[in-house]
Structures are given as structure tokens and as C-alpha cells.
Amino acid sequence: xxxxxxxxxxxxxxxxxxxxxxxxxxxxxxxxxxxxxxxxxxxxxxxxxxxxxxxxxxxxxxxxxxxxxxxxxxxxxxxxxxxxxxxxxxxxxxxxxxxxxxxxxxxxxxxxxxxxxxxxxxxxxxxxxxxxxxxxxxxxxxxxxxxxxxxxxxxxxxxxxxxxxxxxxxxxxxxxxxxxxxxxxxxxxxxxxxxxxxxxxxxxxxxxxxxxxxxxxxxxxxxxxxxxxxxxxxxxxxxxxxxxxxxxxxxxxxxxxxxxxxxxxxxxxxxxxxxxxxxxxxxxxxxxxxxxxxxxxxxxxxxxxxxxxxxxxxxxxxxxxxxxxxxxxxxxxxxxxxxxxxxxxxxxxxxxxxxxxxxxxxxxxxxxxxxxxxxxxxxxxxxxxxxxxxxxxxxxxxxxxxxxxxxxxxxxxxxxxxxxxxxxxxxxxxxxxxxxxxxxxxxxxxxxxxxxxxxxxxxxxxxxxxxxxxxxxxxxxxxxxxxxxxxxxxxxxxxxxxxxxxxx
Amino acid sequence: xxxxxxxxxxxxxxxxxxxxxxxxxxxxxxxxxxxxxxxxxxxxxxxxxxxxxxxxxxxxxxxxxxxxxxxxxxxxxxxxxxxxxxxxxxxxxxxxxxxxxxxxxxxxxxxxxxxxxxxxxxxxxxxxxxxxxxxxxxxxxxxxxxxxxxxxxxxxxxxxxxxxxxxxxxxxxxxxxxxxxx
Numbered sequence: 001x002x003x004x005x006x007x008x009x010x011x012x013x014x015x016x017x018x019x020x021x022x023x024x025x026x027x028x029x030x031x032x033x034x035x036x037x038x039x040x041x042x043x044x045x046x047x048x049x050x051x052x053x054x055x056x057x058x059x060x061x062x063x064x065x066x067x068x069x070x071x072x073x074x075x076x077x078x079x080x081x082x083x084x085x086x087x088x089x090x091x092x093x094x095x096x097x098x099x100x101x102x103x104x105x106x107x108x109x110x111x112x113x114x115x116x117x118x119x120x121x122x123x124x125x126x127x128x129x130x131x132x133x134x135x136x137x138x139x140x141x142x143x144x145x146x147x148x149x150x151x152x153x154x155x156x157x158x159x160x161x162x163x164x165x166x167x168x169x170x171x172x173x174x175x176x177x178x179x180x181x182x183x184x185x186x187x188x189x190x191x192x193x194x195x196x197x198x199x200x201x202x203x204x205x206x207x208x209x210x211x212x213x214x215x216x217x218x219x220x221x222x223x224x225x226x227x228x229x230x231x232x233x234x235x236x237x238x239x240x241x242x243x244x245x246x247x248x249x250x251x252x253x254x255x256x257x258x259x260x261x262x263x264x265x266x267x268x269x270x271x272x273x274x275x276x277x278x279x280x281x282x283x284x285x286x287x288x289x290x291x292x293x294x295x296x297x298x299x300x301x302x303x304x305x306x307x308x309x310x311x312x313x314x315x316x317x318x319x320x321x322x323x324x325x326x327x328x329x330x331x332x333x334x335x336x337x338x339x340x341x342x343x344x345x346x347x348x349x350x351x352x353x354x355x356x357x358x359x360x361x362x363x364x365x366x367x368x369x370x371x372x373x374x375x376x377x378x379x380x381x382x383x384x385x386x387x388x389x390x391x392x393x394x395x396x397x398x399x400x401x402x403x404x405x406x407x408x409x410x411x412x413x414x415x416x417x418x419x420x421x422x423x424x425x426x427x428x429x430x431x432x433x434x435x436x437x438x439x440x441x442x443x444x445x446x447x448x449x450x451x452x453x454x455x456x457x458x459x460x461x462x463x464x465x466x467x468x469x470x471x472x473x474x475x476x477x478x479x480x481x482x483x484x485x486x487x488x489x490x491x492x493x494x495x496x497x498x499x500x501x502x503x504x
Numbered sequence: 505x506x507x508x509x510x511x512x513x514x515x516x517x518x519x520x521x522x523x524x525x526x527x528x529x530x531x532x533x534x535x536x537x538x539x540x541x542x543x544x545x546x547x548x549x550x551x552x553x554x555x556x557x558x559x560x561x562x563x564x565x566x567x568x569x570x571x572x573x574x575x576x577x578x579x580x581x582x583x584x585x586x587x588x589x590x591x592x593x594x595x596x597x598x599x600x601x602x603x604x605x606x607x608x609x610x611x612x613x614x615x616x617x618x619x620x621x622x623x624x625x626x627x628x629x630x631x632x633x634x635x636x637x638x639x640x641x642x643x644x645x646x647x648x649x650x651x652x653x654x655x656x657x658x659x660x661x662x663x664x665x666x667x668x669x670x671x672x673x674x675x676x677x678x679x680x681x682x683x684x685x686x
Contacts, residue, residue, distance in 0.1 A: 042670075094670055094673075095675070096670060098668065098669065100669075100670050367678075394677070424678045427678040428678060428679075430675040431674070434675050438672075438674055439581075442546070445647075447547070449547035449548065449549065449645075449647045452629055452630070453547065453549045453557065453628050455629070456627065456628065
């Protein structure tokens with residue numbers, strides 16, 4: 001039935017292994033309150049939040065500890081009450097394994113909240129409402145972590161045609177959105193109402209992959225009596241990617257280097273809508289998220305974890321590791337990245353912890369030369385030529401890679417997945433993108449230095465002229481002072497003044 | 505015969521006028537190739553190439569007086585870009601002009617006597633201070649050119665390598681680097 005309803009399709013994509021049932025059979029557990037929380041001040045795309053507390057300060061649950069620094073940034077809140085032990089660089093979940101600024105909180109176990117003020121969104125000015133969401137630290141919870149308040153501001157452009165709620169969750173192993181939709185459908189729809197109030201879209205669509213019948217049923221039930229429409233979409237990776245979901249549901253193609261909003265569509269994750277509901281209707285900032293802990297752990301499942309909880313504690317809560325864990329991955333097997341340690345904290349972007357065995361990783365496959373079979377072209381959902389991108393990235397011909405729209409690559413991993421030569425294609429694209437960004441930054445830095453050098457040269461020239469002008473002013477005065485005694489000297493002074501005049 | 509001479513004469517006259525007009529109307533100030541070369545140089549103004557700054561070096565390259573492989577901060581990438589622009593063979597960096605990791609000047613403020621010598625040496629005005637006042641480097645503006653190190657009478661300026669952060673971290677190429685063999 002659903003395949004008929006979904007009129008559109010996107011190019012490429014894959015039927016991947018699913019591995020959803022391991023973790024979606026049991027209800028969401030609430031996380032055990034850890035003794036110590038390490039809360040990174042950058043859990044989003046954009047600038048690091050500015051710390052508002054000092055070590056030794058007492059904080060309440062939900063108290064803002066990091067302020068959004070700039071427009072593209074997000075606030076950070078204390079996930080529980082306690083004492084700030086440190087504000088320092090700690091290891092965070094990032095492919096580099098490098099540390100970043102974190103607030104370390106020793107919990108007092110009392111879970112004392114700040115005063116929570118629910119607001120009635122219907123009686124608030126849109127900008128006021130956006131500020132509430134901004135101060136609640138709301139970011140996209142699908143994994144990218146883009147500050148939502150920015151996306152909820154259309155800044156005077158035309159009305160939004162379609163608001164899409166993304167419940168596709170196409171990546172294998174991950175089930176946090178699935179469980180959330182089953183258990184908190186009403187809350188999600190309440191959050192959706194806030195978003196719709198701000199964006200005033202003509203249609204509101206909820207896209208859910210058809211392999212989640214329980215979630216579809218729950219969401220359809222919660223949407224009864226509203227104009228919101230639940231649209232099952234075919235189970236085809238990466239249907240949950242924004243541009244692909246927009247294409248599936250509306251048939252609209254997002255322009256190259258553009259955003260869905262350019263074609264009148266805005267898209268949010270279901271968990272983001274739920275967080276918006278908690279922020280507006282309960283006055284609770286974003287301090288926890290649902291994390292799927294799955295793979296080689298004894299009791300896979302979903303945990304509502306406080307931000308800052310160490311991954312190791314979540315794994316512990318799920319019964320610990322089973323044998324044969326080869327690698328710990330944050331995110332799914334297609335788009336996630338390997339972690340250097342399990343002593344890193346849950347962030348707003350952490351949707352899944354996957355303890356992968358060698359079987360899941362298909363490790364030890366030797367990389368063979370590209371045979372130009374074109375399998376990667378067939379699966380690329382962004383309509384790119386992965387093979388060409390590969391050659392250019394490998395040869396460091398970054399301008400040519402950009403000519404082939406390298407930056408339209410969504411790094412979904414389909415090409416690497418099907419490559420018969422096991423070439424780590426996405427790695428090459430990430431490398432090329434990083435190099436291009438770095439070169440761009442170097443260029444900006446060089447331009448700044450050039451301007452400063454130019455300004456310095458101009459300043460030196462100006463100072464020289466000012467000095468000379470002063471000398472000229474002084475010279476006649478000196479001449480006047482020394483005019484009376486020997487007349488011969490006066491004539492000489494006058495001459496030098498004239499000479500310096502000529503020089504100037 | 506006369507008609508042919510007249511026709512050619514007229515044609516030549518008209519073309520001459522057109523060219524003369526174009527030469528005045530579309531006159532290019534300065535040498536555009538110097539601008540292009542300058543845009544590819546890293547603008548550290550360090551003088552390691554033997555010229556007084558990036559622009560003088562760009563002028564020397566344009567005039568054919570200097571090789572393109574004298575700029576250590578530009579590195580191999582810079583040489584390749586210059587070779588590409590000028591249609592010359594990409595040479596490796598000149599010996600004695602080897603690539604170094606990017607550095608940042610840091611003033612040991614305990615020992616600074618406020619002599620302002622480093623202020624005068626800094627080509628990008630990235631040092632803040634005044635006579636008999638403590639000086640400090642504006643890290644964001646520092647190009648790591650090392651020109652402030654030598655003038656310091658108390659040796660309180662050090663060059664520290666720029667530490668990698670999450671913001672500057674890059675994915676490596678999965679390819680086995682060819683250069684590693686050399």
C-alpha cells in the first residue's frame with residue numbers, strides 16, 4: 001500500500017542489512033545517573049558555546065552552563081544538579097580523537113531542577129518562541145546537530161510549502177527514532193505543532209520507512225484530527241537523508257549546493273520535534289537524548305541518556321560487551337565513525353553506539369584497483385560520478401573534484417558498500433573536502449595578512465610624511481630664533497628649510 | 505590598383521584608430537601577473553625567499569629574476585600552484601628553503617622589557633604593546649614569519665608549533681603516499 005502512496009523515488013540507494021530487531025524490541029530505559037558527567041561545549045555545528053560557570057560552582061539540572069556564541073551556535077545545559085569539577089579539554093566523540101572544551105560536573109544525586117516554565121506557544125511572538133528554543137539548546141538530533149532555531153527562521157522569505165518530519169531512520173542498527181515514535185508519538189506531534197506554528201507550512205508530512213509499522217501506527221494515531229499526514233516511504237537506504245527524503249515525499253530536487261528550504265521545504269528529525277515539545281510545553285532544555293546501544297553488547301536496547309554520560313556506562317547498562325568487539329562506532333555502520341575510546345561522553349549528535357564485530361566491518365578486505373565497473377554510479381543517491389571523484393581526490397586534483405560536485409556528496413557510503421574492489425571511496429571524499437576547506441582557510445588567512453601588511457606599509461609611509469611635515473614646521477621657527485646673531489648662519493638655515501621643502 | 509591601395513589604407517587606418525582607442529580605454533594598471541602570483545603566495549612577509557616581502561618576490565618572479573621554489577611557507581603546494589600559473593616545470597623546494605611546520609610566535613611576558621623592537625619587526629602588526637609596556641602576540645594575526653625573534657634583546661620570543669585542534673584536524677588520504685618512498 002505504501003509503495004503506491006509514495007509517488008516519487010530517488011536515484012540509487014541500497015537495500016542494506018537491517019539489524020533493527022536487536023534493539024527495537026524493548027522499551028526505552030532511562031539511563032542510570034552517572035557520578036560524573038563530561039559535557040562538551042561543542043555538541044553542534046557552529047561556534048563553541050561560551051562557558052558561564054567556574055569550577056566549584058553549584059549547578060542545577062537544566063541550568064545553562066554554556067551560552068550560544070553567535071548565530072550558528074547552541075546553548076549547553078547542566079544535565080543534572082551538582083558541582084562543576086572542571087572546565088577543561090577532555091576527549092569527545094570525534095573521528096580525530098582530539099580533546100575539546102568540556103564542563104565536568106560531579107552530580108549530587110538530587111536531580112534538583114531549575115524553575116521550569118512551560119509556555120503557551122500560540123500566544124508568543126515567533127521570534128520570542130525561537131529564542132526559547134535557542135536558549136533550550138535545541139539542535140537537530142538526527143546526527144548533524146545543526147542549531148534548529150536557525151532553521152525555524154525563514155527570515156521574510158516566502159511561505160514554506162512543506163514541513164517534513166524525518167522518521168525514516170534508514171541507517172542499519174539504529175532504532176532510537178523508531179522507539180521514540182512508538183512511545184512518545186503525542187509528544188512528537190506536540191513539538192511538530194510548535195514548528196508548524198513558526199513556519200506556517202501548507203503541508204506537514206511525516207516520512208517513516210515502511211519497515212516500522214508500529215511507529216507508523218503510533219504516529220498516525222497521534223496525528224488523527226490534524227492535517228498532518230504520515231507517509232510511509234520504501235525501505236531503501238538512504239531515504240532518511242534530507243535531500244533524498246524531500247525528493248521521496250514531494251518530488252522536489254534540492255539544487256546543487258542549495259538547501260531544501262530553497263525549494264520551499266524544511267525538514268526536522270522526529271527527536272528534534274520531541275525536544276521542541278519538552279522545551280516549550282515543559283520548560284525543559286535539551287539535556288538528554290535517546291541512544292541506541294547495539295551490536296556486540298549483551299542486552300542491546302535504547303537508553304534515554306543524560307548528555308555527558310560516558311559511552312562505557314551505557315554499554316555497562318546494556319550488560320557489557322560480548323566477545324569479538326572489533327571496533328566501537330558512533331552512528332551507524334554506513335555513516336558513523338570509529339571511536340578511539342569508550343570513555344567519551346554522549347552528545348546531542350550521538351544517536352547510536354555500535355559495538356561492531358569483524359563480521360559487520362568486513363575488515364581485512366584488501367583494496368584492489370578500480371576496475372571501472374560503474375557499480376558506484378548506479379547506487380549514488382546524489383547522482384554523482386563516484387569513480388571520477390575518486391580519481392581526482394586520489395590525485396589531489398581538488399578543483400576537478402569540485403567540478404564533479406564533490407560537495408554534493410552526502411557521504412552516505414553506498415559507493416564504498418558496493419565497490420567490488422573494496423576501495424574506501426568515502427574516505428577519499430572526506431579527505432578531499434577537508435583539504436579544500438583547509439586551503440580555503442589558508443587563503444583567507446593569507447588575505448588577512450596581505451591586508452595587514454598593506455596597512456602597515458601605508459602607516460609607515462604616513463608616519464614618515466608626518467615626521468617630515470613636523471621637521472618643516474620646526475625649521476622656520478628655528479631659523480627665526482637664531483636669526484639675529486651671525487647673519488651668515490641664518491642664510492644657511494633658510495637654505496636647508498627650502499631644501500627640505502623641496503624634498504617633501 | 506588605386507582602389508586596392510585606398511581600401512587597404514583605410515582598413516589600416518581604421519584598425520589603427522580602434523587599437524589606439526582600446527589601448528587608452530582598456531589600459532591595465534600595473535602587471536596583472538604580479539597580482540596573480542601575489543595571490544598564490546602565503547603572505548607571511550617573512551623574507552625567507554630573499555626578498556623584502558611577498559609582493560617584491562612576486563614582482564621578481566614576474567620579471568623572471570627569481571625561481572618559483574624559494575618560498576618555504578608556501579610549501580610544495582605553493583610551488584605547484586605557481587608552476588601551474590606560469591607554465592613552468594614544478595621544481596621541488598630549493599635546498600635551504602625547506603618546508604617547516606607552521607609556527608606561532610609567543611612572547612614570554614615575564615621577561616619582556618618593553619623595548620618595542622619586535623613591534624617594529626612584525627610585518628603584519630600582530631604584536632601589541634608600547635614602550636616599557638609588556639608586549640604580546642595577537643595569535644590570530646601572527647603568520648609565524650620568525651622576524652620578531654632576532655631583534656629581541658632578551659630572547660623572550662619563542663616559536664611554538666601550531667597545535668592541532670578539532671577545528672583544524674583533517675582526514676588523511678587513504679592512498680599510500682607516493683612521496684614516502686623518496
